[in-house]
Amino acid sequence: MKVVNHIREIRLKNGITQVKMAQDLKITRQTVNAIEKNKYNPSLELALKLIRYFNVPIEEMFYLEGYEEE
Amino acid sequence: MKKKRLERLTMGIILIGMIIGGFIGLSIAGVTINFSIAAAIIGAPLIGFFISYSLSKWRKKRMGTIPEADERTALMLKRYFLGVLYFVLFGSGAALLVLYAMGIQTIETGMLIVCMMILYLVIGIGTLIAAKL
Numbered sequence: 001m002k003v004v005n006h007i008r009e010i011r012l013k014n015g016i017t018q019v020k021m022a023q024d025l026k027i028t029r030q031t032v033n034a035i036e037k038n039k040y041n042p043s044l045e046l047a048l049k050l051i052r053y054f055n056v057p058i059e060e061m062f063y064l065e066g067y068e069e070e
Numbered sequence: 071m072k073k074k075r076l077e078r079l080t081m082g083i084i085l086i087g088m089i090i091g092g093f094i095g096l097s098i099a100g101v102t103i104n105f106s107i108a109a110a111i112i113g114a115p116l117i118g119f120f121i122s123y124s125l126s127k128w129r130k131k132r133m134g135t136i137p138e139a140d141e142r143t144a145l146m147l148k149r150y151f152l153g154v155l156y157f158v159l160f161g162s163g164a165a166l167l168v169l170y171a172m173g174i175q176t177i178e179t180g181m182l183i184v185c186m187m188i189l190y191l192v193i194g195i196g197t198l199i200a201a202k203l
Contacts, residue, residue, distance in 0.1 A: 028139070
C-alpha cells in the first residue's frame with residue numbers, strides 16, 4: 001500500500017519555500033521534491049522531523065492510499 | 071572546527087600523495103625529470119585542488135546551508151553500487167566467456183589495466199550522477 005503525503009499543501013499554506021525547508025531540515029532540495037511528489041518515503045526520523053517542523057498531527061501529513069477519508 | 075581541520079589535513083595528505091606518486095611513477099617508468107615535468111607533477115594537483123575548492127566555495131555561496139547529501143542520497147548510492155556490483159561481477163564473467171569462445175587464450179595485463187581504468191571512470195561518473203539525482 002502506497003504512503004501519500006500532504007507536505008506540499010502544508011508547506012505552501014505556511015509560505016515556506018523548498019530551499020528554506022531543505023536548509024531547516026538539513027536535507028537536499030531534491031529530497032524535498034521527491035517526498036512532495038510521493039516518489040520517496042522519508043525515514044521515520046525525517047518524518048518525525050517534518051511533523052515537528054510543521055507542527056501538525058501525523059495523520060494530517062501522511063496516510064495510506066485509499067484511507068484518506070478515515 | 072575539528073572537522074574542518076581534519077578536512078584540511080586529509081586534503082593536504084592527498085595532495086602530497088599525488089605529487090609523490092607522480093614522481094615515483096615517472097622514476098619507475100625511467101623518465102628523466104626536468105623542470106617542466108616537475109612543474110606539471112606539482113602544478114596539476116594544485117590546479118585541480120584550486121578548481122574544486124573554488125567550486126565548493128561557489129556552491130556554498132549559492133546554496134547556503136543545504137547539505138550535499140542526505141538519507142536519500144545514501145539510499146540511491148547503495149542501490150547504485152549494488153547494481154554496479156552485479157554488473158561488474160557477471161559482466162566480467164560474461165566478457166571472459168565471450169573472449170574464450172572467440173578463441174582468445176591470454177590477456178595482456180596492460181590491456182586489463184586500460185579496461186579497469188575505463189570501468190572505474192564509468193563507475194565514478196555514474197556515482198556522481200546517482201548522487202545528484
